[in-house]
Amino acid sequence: MVDTTSAPAGPTLLLITSFFPFESGEEFIEGEIGRLAAEFSEVLIAPLSYRSGMTQTRDLPANVGVLRIPPGHRSGSDAADAIRFAVRHPWRALRSLSRAVADGGLRPSRTWANLQFDLLSSLLASELAQLLPEGFLRSQDAVIYSYWMHTQARTAVELRGLIRRPKIPLVTRGHGGDIYTEAHRSGFLPQRARIAAAMARIYPVSRNGADYLRRRFPSARNRISPRRLGVAAAHNPGNPQQAAQLVITCSWVRPLKRLDLFVDALALAQQSFPQARWVHFGGGPAEAMAALHDLATEQLAPGSFEFAGALTNSELRARYGAQPATVFVNVSETEGVPVSIMEALAQGLPVIATDVGGSAELIDADAGMFDGLLPARPSARIVADRLETLLSSPPERFADYVSASLTHWQSEWSSETNYTAFARELASLPRGSADTGITTNAPAAAPRPDVAAPALPHCSVVIPCYNGEQTLPRQLDALLRQDPKVVREIIVADNMSTDGTKDVVASYAARDPRVKYHHSDRGQGPVFAQNDGVRASTQPFVMLCGADDEVQPGWAEGFAAEFRAGAKIVGCTIVRTAENGETLEEISQLSDASWPGYLTLGGGQAGFARHVFDELDGLDESFAGAAEDVDFFWRAQLAGYGISFAPDARFNYYSRPTGSEVLAQRRGWGRSRAQLYAKYRSLGMPRRSRFLAIPMIPWCLLRLALAGTNEHRRTQALAGLGTNIGVLEGSLKYRCWYL
Template structure:
């Protein structure tokens, strides 16, 4: 049995939507998977028949939560006081420390329940955050356990303090994991250099998306269409993208139809910015939070010249994987692992603090060569981000870890 701890999946509209592709491939390995989300809501996505959903963390009572919070302030393996010995900790991170230690306490209690009825299971945290902390605390208390503990690492959960987030006791968490699967080579190198004593258990395992039946059609109209797909939060700099697009159409005279998919705390601010300053050559459509299936339908039924990202930090965005699978080229800031998917086959990179001239030149080049890029992006997708290939390799490794542990 694999217990997969998620933030919200399979609940919500967009949270961890990329897990759908992974679970479809997992079915071919005959693995039983139980999803254990931290939060739920009314909207639940469909999952394959072999996937169970267990919600003890969502349904935990007030008194149990209060006890877990109290334990954060008492001596123990998941205590706030242990953070004082952490070189990365400072007083400004107390809020983050309490938040993630509390979540780890909840997962730890759930672990104890599940391990009492299972001889050997794989416990898999989708994020390198509170889950691995709980795993480490469990292994510290039960050092002879036959269970396997693994985690993925994506973007902000790897670079953490670089983007203003503190994940407590990272070395302790890594010590408790049997393997860390990082979605980008950049992220793998970052972790291996920073925590060299654990480098042998940190490896690359890319995400992937299911190959679509159709690709984005070639365009014949005079209007050029670009998309962006992300949460509307400050790190994604969608306000900067909007300003760049306004300047682009005014400078080049090229009309642009811009579609943004994704909601977030800055959604209303973005709506106001568009109302206050607009130009007839730029048509804006903020779709808000949309089911992933609707986004893919849009890609399939509309000619799209480019997907643009101007974020300050990324792992390797699944939105980019989806775009290239449909033959849509990419324009992105050179941050995190983006250079591993934005290559001379798939698009062009911008400096993080790009000039307007650089933006204009590179977007124009992609628009002019869109159909040439379209074929090479699909070839690159099949070689690097095909879900069937990447997730098959991932679950083969999980099986080998399980067999190796049971033979000891």
């Protein structure tokens, strides 16, 4: 029974692992589990590879329980288990077969691998569903977290469907072998796309892994973001000694670790540094260990090497603290983000490592660390040269390398920092609609742990502008009346204007240095000006507004209040206004009418944290006509950001003064709506209708004829006509049926 008497109020977490907390492996979870327990009311661990007789080797917090698959339900063979499941559940096996054929294509080996993988995941999900407590089965207030993007993640997908809780968000980490297909002889990992499509978040442990997955699964790219692992502070940190000439390696002994290459390199280095010694930590198959020992005996100076064997993590850290070393070396041919290097950095050791997987993220020569990054496939001579360079460096330079390694660990790879932020992020995940975890009309986004709102948010205002000579002064006057402690700069991004826009901006810049001119000439359209303007901004928060609109008093303060409360994206009130100042309509709420569950937010009414813009790579410039803002904020919601609303932030949106301008604007909107549908239909955006535009065009023409001289009715008819013509044009252009 899990003790929840002192647990925090909040959701329940189901953590799906391989073995943890049994046997060895998955050591990173040791540092993470306490942080998870502090943020969730209850944590349930499901080790899918558990077998009867395994020993629990890790202590757990009081509110953490373990779900053990009963003895006898698993054999020693995954293939045998899959076949047994198929015999017991033929209909589910047929569904697995259909998925396997769809994913495997015409390659029988891949179809079989997919089938076995699908059946095994279905079996594990069935067994796990029987072990879940009744409270978990009744609640939607939970998160399912897979530690690996493999069987564990596929089981999570199957389990959620089995217990019929589609609103529970699924998240998965990704490490090395569960990300990179090249790490496998077959060059294949089963059901990647199915896993990626179902996850609300995919958290590779390195930037390299995130970039790799984004290339493989572009439709999921906005749900993929790296979240680093970490290690605890070392025993006796900062103790490395250059004079010791002691080289450390730490790994399981197998071919891809290329320890034979290291032995060749050390043999070369010993020609210049005969006192250089080597200690290897880690075990391996007896035959492989014997072969490595024989090679070292043949190549290295007598008595200059030691095989310390497999140690527990605490034993290894104690040994590092007690025996000062000089350098840590890893020449593996493939990696995720190696914990062994993190442990070395925490000790202060300079590192020499091949540029594979996420290893490059662990070595930052620009920050003063020793430049030990090797090519992915180095020769023994190249490795030896790096060793010799370090061993011959001036003592004061070596001391700087030690200090830089410690600093890099503290800032990037500390378990306390990384796991606390990660646990809080998981606990704050929106638990809303199926798969995406998006909450409809959420009042505010949960604060992201990586960027905190300042006490008084400093904001940049970006105005995309084309030929704004006549209307821009009205907007600039209004902005300069806002609180200057909030509005720190006003950037006018001039999109190749042909009138006096530049002179207008220059005259205002002469009066107030916060007004800045930025020339945007990469392409014609507001999306280019918005991207260029935001990228030129210098403040942590950005607010967009139109050159032909006018913000009202208190507009900036309204946004600032939401940012101060932790919001990352904020919308405001639109006051549709005639050129004579008459209020036509006030829009004081956001809508999800175009795509239920996803709020539509226009750029002219929006503000956001700059890091959100950077995380999403800015606005999609394929939306050169319109809807680039709608697309951006939908992508933000798919990435897990909520949208807050600032009712006291108001601006006047001036209606187009002529019928031709209204018609042109709405045609652009209609085309862009079809473009949005072409992009998001696979994620569930509904079709507008099958034939609505076709009868609406003549209906709007009739309304226009009947409107006579009534300007308001004429404008409404032209707006409807333009929208439906644009939808028809866009459906043809983007090859979709959004009529």
